[in-house]
Each structure stands twice: as C-alpha cells, then as structure tokens.
Amino acid sequence: GNSVTQMEGPVTLSEEAFLTINCTYTATGYPSLFWYVQYPGEGLQLLLKATKADDKGSNKGFEATYRKETTSFHLEKGSVQVSDSAVYFCALRRGSGATNKLIFGTGTLLAVQP
Amino acid sequence: KAGVTQTPRYLIKTRGQQVTLSCSPISGHRSVSWYQQTPGQGLQFLFEYFSETQRNKGNFPGRFSGRQFSNSRSEMNVSTLELGDSALYLCASSPQGAQGEQYFGPGTRLTVT
Numbered sequence: 001g002n003s004v005t006q007m008e009g010p011v012t013l014s015e016e017a018f019l020t021i022n023c024t025y026t027a028t029g030y031p032s033l034f035w036y037v038q039y040p041g042e043g044l045q046l047l048l049k050a051t052k053a054d055d056k057g058s059n060k061g062f063e064a065t066y067r068k069e070t071t072s073f074h075l076e077k078g079s080v081q082v083s084d085s086a087v088y089f090c091a092l093r094r095g096s097g098a099t100n101k102l103i104f105g106t107g108t109l110l111a112v113q114p
Numbered sequence: 115k116a117g118v119t120q121t122p123r124y125l126i127k128t129r130g131q132q133v134t135l136s137c138s139p140i141s142g143h144r145s146v147s148w149y150q151q152t153p154g155q156g157l158q159f160l161f162e163y164f165s166e167t168q169r170n171k172g173n174f175p176g177r178f179s180g181r182q183f184s185n186s187r188s189e190m191n192v193s194t195l196e197l198g199d200s201a202l203y204l205c206a207s208s209p210q211g212a213q214g215e216q217y218f219g220p221g222t223r224l225t226v227t
Binding site for chain 2: 032036041042043044045046049089093096097098099100101102103104105106107
C-alpha cells in the first residue's frame, strides 16, 4: 500500500543553518506530494506541494523536488529562523481517483536555537 | 474568507461516554475529511465526505462514525469512548471533490479520562 517515511526527529539547528528533512514514499502510480507544517497548538498548514515528477515546490524559502527515481521529496531551506520551529509532515495523495485523502509521515520536530 | 472552524476546541469526557465533534468547512468547499492525531500513531485518516456521501473510511472501529449535511458542515461521533481515543481530531476541507488541496482546521483536543 501507499506509505510515507520521514526522518526521525527532533532536528536541532542554530539560526541560519541549512535544513534538510528527508522524506521517501511508496506508492503505485503517480502520487502528489506535500509538506505540511504544524505550529504548537495549531492545525496543519500546507507549506508546499508537487504533483508530478521533477516538479519543485517552494514557499517561504523552503523547497522540495519530486524525485520519482529515488521516490523522495526532501524538504530543504538554506537558512532557518527561530520562527521555523515546528513539526513538519510529509504526505502523499493518490494520483488518481475520487479522493482528497492524505497519507502522512510520522512528522519531524524542528527546533531552531538563536 | 473564514477558515475551517471546529467546535469545541477542547473536550474532556469519561470512558464509556459518547462525543460529537463539529466541523464547518471553508465557504464553497464541499469535501470534508477527518484525521486523528496521536503521539503514538501520528496522523491517521478517519473519513472523507463529499456532497453528503462518505467516499472513504479509514481503519477505525465502528464506534467512529460521521456524516455531512447539505450545507457541507460535518460531524463525527465516537461512542463508548476509550482512553485510547484521546487525541487531536483534525478536520480538513477542499474546494475540489477530488485531487484538491486540503485546508485544515485547528482541531478538537479530546481527552478521555
């Protein structure tokens, strides 16, 4: 079945450090891929998405490229800020069919220190 | 445009009771999905509704049920609550019936004692 595997956290970085959070997936067909962010006490916010191979999603300095050959969608940011501290979820949605259902990874807690 | 709203935000129940959670989607959104978030199991899909019809159901016992009304508002019900039902319940709505982006509400924090 479809699944998402994310790197374990927590990830602790100093401000302005480079961030990578690894995400790999297993899916049939051509899923759409997403990164969501959850701040303390809040729901999930869509950070970026990619719907086909080689697409690059980007938002607020974060980027991720849909790599079908390695079934990966790693999240990167060149210079993190304290305000980026949150839990990040990688997710996939089946690429076809009448559904909006998301399958999530386990989440990665990012803590950025000043 | 107002976001997805969920009521109540916090709820404390005792084992054996039942609970109803409510979700109002973004205006114009007809697709609503529910997810359960726990520290141990992470984010798990519960149900998906579109135009008052349940399209998908996750792997949860029959104590978990839901419905969607003609105005797209949705409710989920959990009967005979167990301690393990303590979780953050998230609702998401989408402007499209399928293959659409999901917009999440703030969640309802349910604690079962």
